[in-house]
Amino acid sequence: MSEPLLCVEKLDVHYGGIQAVRQIDFSLAPGEQATLIGANGAGKSSTVRAITGLQPFGGDIRYQGRSIKKRSPEALLRDGIVMVPEGRGIFHRLTVLENLQMGAWLRRDSVTVRAEIDAIFQRFPRLAERQNQLAGLLSGGEQQLLALNRALLSKPRLLILDEPSMGLAPVMVEQVFSVIAELREAQVTLLLIEQNARLALEVTDRAWVMDSGNLVHSGPSAELLTDDAIQHIYLGEAPV
Template identity: 45%
Template sequence: MLKVENLNVYYGGIHALKGINIEVEEGQIVSIIGSNGAGKSTLLNAISGTVKPKEGVITFRGKRLTRAPYNIVKQGICQVPEGRLIFANLTVRENLMMGAYLRNDKMKIDEDLNTVYDLFPRLQERINQMAGTLSGGEQQMLAMGRGLMSNPNLILLDEPSLGLAPLLVKTIFKIIEDIKKMNKTILLVEQNAYKALSIADRAYVLEQGKIKKQGDAKELLKDGSILESYLGKIKHS
């Protein structure tokens, strides 16, 4: 479904991504794990068109992606960014409708809105509440719901559990699995390596801008070097 070949990204003189090659098959959850500064978010930003690569090819369903972010959304890819970036001065419903900004299929938009409310009942309870007054967990749900409103085939999730209490982390990961069951494909960037590998089909380990390991997520969970480097105490949280 998605193929990234020889992707190189620079920030000035810093070589942030070094010859990245990844593939995401339709219907899968693919996780990218790695430490802070490894280049995980840069990879998602390059796919969504908000960062311009110096070199490399990104194809989606066999077609090379345009670099314009709004066209990438039209092609069926959405990004739920790190830090949520919800519109604080708009209501919950207005935020969700912003996700459908490029759509004109009103009946399907209404259906998708109801699907989002089914997935996130708390959002329906707060439909007219200003988004900036929501809790961190509710804002993360809103950001994910807004992404779903673009009717994507591929969802790029950037650190969805960041800053959330353990109970909410469990809820968010359960919802990610529910989204997969809606015939969505997910590319997940996540620091909580144990949780990410637990729900993923495949995974890549990113270190200092390079892919160091890749394979079946459950097999990587058993890898001693990954256990030592990325899991540790997280495994029991």
């Protein structure tokens, strides 16, 4: 078995006197797609903020075998940890094309980057039509597609998506998750944070359930989809 790409050990996150994450442990293998599910305020976003260097933490997080504790968010980005944050984080005053180009700012293969951007525009005609418009004028779903494709242009080794379906119309959720589903073929290691537990479990290999800062359940995503307790609490379905 290969060494984990990401290893989280005894992770604690505090905001003043409030403890948001409590002594959690999990790991991600290279090429694995996993999800953290749970209710609002369960500690999911605090966990990924720690992984990306945006939030001080206790315990340890190792990426590619090395502790990230004293590393900056920029250094982690250069090493391949890329996050699409809740709220998308696009550059509203840059055009759609400029946003995509920003995703590839660390790359030097400009010809390949241009071809990849052309492929994005071919797949998503709405982004192509608006490539020279300010990104802030896009709909919420179009902004999420832009943010996701911008992240993929950076060639992430670990991609973290924080609530990609939040606030989107069903047709846009379907488009966003069609891209996420393809990450398995591309062998992109994925950590998905998502309140829509069913969607998250359908596109991932493994899952952890968070509640009040604790990891309370874990297992293969396919098994959690059929677990009576998970169905009742997180999928809104009565157990059979």
